[in-house]
Amino acid sequence: MDGMRVLLVDDEEELVETIAERLELRGIVAETVTNGEEALQRVLEKPFDVVLLDVKMPGLGGMEVLKLIRMQRPNTQVILITGHASVENGDRRLLEGAFDFIVKPVDIEVLVDKMKEATQRRKESDKP
Amino acid sequence: MNQPPSRSLESEGLAFFGIVTASISHELKNVAAIINESAGLLHDLSVGAQAGRKPLDPARVMKLSADIVRNVERSVSILNRMNRFAHSVDEPKQTVDLFALCRDTMALAARAAVSRGIELIDELPNQTAPIPSFPFGLYRLLYQAIQIAVLDVQGKPSVHLSATLAPTLVRVQLRRDGSLMCTEEHRTRREAIEKLMQALGGCVRIDENMPDAMGVQLELPTS
Structure with a gap:
């Protein structure tokens, strides 16, 4: 999908950098940050179609960032990235308004598909 | 206001064990995720090179291999710690x-x-x-x-x-x-x-x- 605007947020720098490189090889340019505060700042600075957001981070946690993004940029679609097995087992109550979730370790092709779907949702929600 | 009964040392111990093992499992998931992405990127780069899109950069390959080794070592260290902790439950004085x-x-x-x-x-x-x-x-x-x-x-x-x-x-x-x-x-x-x-x-x-x-x-x- 052309021009997809993606932000990757995870406190494991090595992880976000490598995912970003793999996405780039698939034609998706992604920006990366390693904490919730920076993520929020970046989202306020410019619009993103999709934010891939780690749930467990030091300081401002993923769920708090999600709530703030929902308030400030309601059309931005958030995909949560989590190691929480309850979500994997179908407890979607934990999503709290996110577009979807993905479980660590990430399947890159699944992630790309979810990002495309999220971007589509974003475009639809932008329509008057 | 009714207070819940205070838990015994044993049930508190079980709760503690749960908290610690959940935390360890999150740590291990992070390590597995990094290894997975590094291996995945090696695969992506190899596929690209095989298809003639971009030659493999040996320095990049070595860096990714080192990342994998380092994270395997990190996981072993976490597992050793987890092993010592898990065995402590049944150990006598x-x-x-x-x-x-x-x-x-x-x-x-x-x-x-x-x-x-x-x-x-x-x-x-x-x-x-x-x-x-x-x-x-x-x-x-x-x-x-x-x-x-x-x-x-x-x-x-x-x-x-x-x-x-x-x-x-x-x-x-x-x-x-x-x-x-x-x-x-x-x-x-x-x-x-x-x-x-x-x-x-x-x-x-x-x-x-x-x-x-x-x-x-x-x-x-x-x-």
């Missing part, structure tokens, strides 16, 4: 190196502390501190002490763990800047520490009335 166990507990508690933006700083002496005790009880005691020291930390968020070894006792100290607010969580943890310390035959002092700092001092007998 025995000679324990308290400083080594302090370091293990710091590592086990680090994730929860970091999630509050707090750094745990190891200032323990570079020596052994053998004491006769129950390893699982010590893990619980030290974990609770760290948890009470990270409550409501303001300003510079760090907790320092140090110790002194005397002929008849080992004194472990946790200190941090910023006073402690007396909350329900604080009271619960304080009670837990006191109960555990009583069971382990040592004594505890929590300095909570200092204006701009707080400290926890644990004293355990060496014989």
Whole structure:
């Protein structure tokens, strides 16, 4: 999908950098940050179609960032990235308004598909 | 208001075991995720090279291989720590190196502390501190002490763990800047520490009335 605007947020720098490189090889340019505060700042600075957001981070946690993004940029679609097995087992109550979730370790092709779907949702929600 | 009945040491121990193993599993998932992405990227780059899109850069391949090896080593270290912790549950009273166990507990508690933006700083002496005790009880005691020291930390968020070894006792100290607010969580943890310390035959002092700092001092007998 052309021009997809993606932000990757995870406190494991090595992880976000490598995912970003793999996405780039698939034609998706992604920006990366390693904490919730920076993520929020970046989202306020410019619009993103999709934010891939780690749930467990030091300081401002993923769920708090999600709530703030929902308030400030309601059309931005958030995909949560989590190691929480309850979500994997179908407890979607934990999503709290996110577009979807993905479980660590990430399947890159699944992630790309979810990002495309999220971007589509974003475009639809932008329509008057 | 009806208060829930206080849990026994045993059920509190089970809850503690759950908290620690959940935290370890998250750590391992992160490591697995990094290994997965590094291996995946190696695959992507190889496919690209095979298709003639971009030649493989040996330096890049070596860097990714090193990343994988480093994260495998990280996972082994986490697993070793988990193994020692898991075995401690059934271990009888025995000679324990308290400083080594302090370091293990710091590592086990680090994730929860970091999630509050707090750094745990190891200032323990570079020596052994053998004491006769129950390893699982010590893990619980030290974990609770760290948890009470990270409550409501303001300003510079760090907790320092140090110790002194005397002929008849080992004194472990946790200190941090910023006073402690007396909350329900604080009271619960304080009670837990006191109960555990009583069971382990040592004594505890929590300095909570200092204006701009707080400290926890644990004293355990060496014989």
